[in-house]
Amino acid sequence: MMRRVFAGLLLIALGAAPTLSAQQGTTLDSALAVALRPTLEAARTDGLPEKPLLAKAREGVLKRAPRERIVGAVAALADRMRAARAELAPNATEHEVIAGAEALAVGVSGQVLRTIRVHRPRGTAAMPLEVMAHMAWRGVPPDQAADAITRAVTGGATAAQLIALDASVRQDVESGVAPPVALQQRTRGLTFQLQSPVGRSAADAAPQSMSSSGATRARPRKP
Amino acid sequence: MPSLTPMQNDELDRSLAPLVEKLRELPESDPRAVKRVLARVRQDDGRPSARRRALRRHFAQRAGWWAAAAVLVFGAGVTLFMRADLGPRIAETPEPIAIDSETSVVQASLDPTELGPDRLVEQQFTIDNGQARQVALVGDFNQWNPRRHRLHRDGRTRWVIKVQLPAGLHKYAFIVNDSVWTPDPSAVRTIDRDFGVTSSLVLVQ
Numbered sequence: 001m002m003r004r005v006f007a008g009l010l011l012i013a014l015g016a017a018p019t020l021s022a023q024q025g026t027t028l029d030s031a032l033a034v035a036l037r038p039t040l041e042a043a044r045t046d047g048l049p050e051k052p053l054l055a056k057a058r059e060g061v062l063k064r065a066p067r068e069r070i071v072g073a074v075a076a077l078a079d080r081m082r083a084a085r086a087e088l089a090p091n092a093t094e095h096e097v098i099a100g101a102e103a104l105a106v107g108v109s110g111q112v113l114r115t116i117r118v119h120r121p122r123g124t125a126a127m128p129l130e131v132m133a134h135m136a137w138r139g140v141p142p143d144q145a146a147d148a149i150t151r152a153v154t155g156g157a158t159a160a161q162l163i164a165l166d167a168s169v170r171q172d173v174e175s176g177v178a179p180p181v182a183l184q185q186r187t188r189g190l191t192f193q194l195q196s197p198v199g200r201s202a203a204d205a206a207p208q209s210m211s212s213s214g215a216t217r218a219r220p221r222k223p
Numbered sequence: 224m225p226s227l228t229p230m231q232n233d234e235l236d237r238s239l240a241p242l243v244e245k246l247r248e249l250p251e252s253d254p255r256a257v258k259r260v261l262a263r264v265r266q267d268d269g270r271p272s273a274r275r276r277a278l279r280r281h282f283a284q285r286a287g288w289w290a291a292a293a294v295l296v297f298g299a300g301v302t303l304f305m306r307a308d309l310g311p312r313i314a315e316t317p318e319p320i321a322i323d324s325e326t327s328v329v330q331a332s333l334d335p336t337e338l339g340p341d342r343l344v345e346q347q348f349t350i351d352n353g354q355a356r357q358v359a360l361v362g363d364f365n366q367w368n369p370r371r372h373r374l375h376r377d378g379r380t381r382w383v384i385k386v387q388l389p390a391g392l393h394k395y396a397f398i399v400n401d402s403v404w405t406p407d408p409s410a411v412r413t414i415d416r417d418f419g420v421t422s423s424l425v426l427v428q
Contacts, residue, residue, distance in 0.1 A: 052363065055363045055366050055367060056417070058366050058368070059363070059367045059394075059417075059418065061367075062361060062369070063404070063415075063418040063419075063420045065418040065419075069417070069418065070418075072417075073417035073418065076417070099391065099392065105416075126391065130392040130426060133392055134411065134424060134426045137411050137412070137413050137424050138411045166426060
């Protein structure tokens with residue numbers, strides 16, 4: 001009797017850990033943790049944000065990718081974040097580094113990141129880069145997306161206008177327009193808006209209307 | 224007291240010697256008592272005390288239970304360690320927390336669309352699936368953890384969840400019935416170059 005109880009408890013105890021682990025789905029096993037440690041420690045030393053790296057590792061686990069592939073993906077992301085931080089120097093925020101890494105991943109060049117940095121002060125470069133990446137994933141060629149957003153930013157477009165541009169391209173694509181054509185047409189409209197006095201005043205009004213509860217924002221510097 | 228000559232001293236020593244010898248002799252002991260003491264010493268030599276014997280008996284009788292308890296504690300420890308993912312060195316980073324009112328006041332003086340991940344925006348995710356028994360939302364915002372955000376059924380086939388997300392670009396997907404990876408049919412899709420599985424993309428503004 002005693003032995004049976006003991007055997008039962010043993011089986012329950014041994015079975016508990018793997019069952020919970022499988023339910024959780026994103027547990028990093030100890031071998032993967034060991035394999036990732038050099039990359040994560042290097043990232044920590046370099047002052048890179050760890051959260052996206054851990055998220056990438058867990059994404060790989062959830063997608064049942066082999067350990068080597070997960071380690072490679074995390075290392076590649078760390079490299080992209082390093083490159084993005086260098087391009088957005090001297091004082092990129094974490095959000096900007098992550099957005100820059102995503103832009104580099106879809107094929108945007110480092111030069112574009114540098115240009116965005118010149119025209120957007122610290123903390124405000126993330127949104128244009130994210131809009132670029134979003135458009136590229138939607139089917140717009142990365143070069144065209146980068147060119148359109150860079151021109152909009154250098155022309156003084158606000159974040160609200162960039163978001164509106166992304167939304168209008170989305171609408172056009174969903175209604176059947178080819179992504180490159182949709183971006184070209186919508187960019188033309190935004191450029192006209194930025195160049196005309198009416199458009200400029202509208203651009204000035206856009207952020208204020210969004211923050212009618214007393215919010216104000218500094219206009220981005222123009223070239 | 225007058226001092227003695229050396230001759231007188233020697234004579235005194237000689238006369239006292241038998242008395243000292245008599246005093247040095249031990250009184251005769253009871254041989255039966257000696258035997259009893261020696262027997263007890265031999266009996267106790269190398270044996271544990273009664274208390275220790277009782278403890279040993281206790282453990283011997285309940286060895287199975289103690290072993291089972293040890294195994295359970297070990298199993299629980301392993302489980303906790305695995306749930307903590309990488310242990311203390313690279314433990315899971317905390318979820319973004321809602322900004323407090325003081326922070327909100329500071330941030331309200333800026334264009335909200337310029338703010339980064341400090342700004343949380345409520346985002347609704349929906350999917351139609353009549354076959355689903357349960358649907359989970361996974362993404363970079365919840366560390367791809369399917370236990371974090373479960374959708375609830377809204378009608379016969381619609382599943383829905385509202386999540387507070389940091390502003391910015393996020394990748395995500397649905398997991399239907401704990402097994403089927405399902406990109407959001409209404410969102411932009413990403414071809415995952417890292418792992419080869421398609422996800423969806425949302426730009427939270």
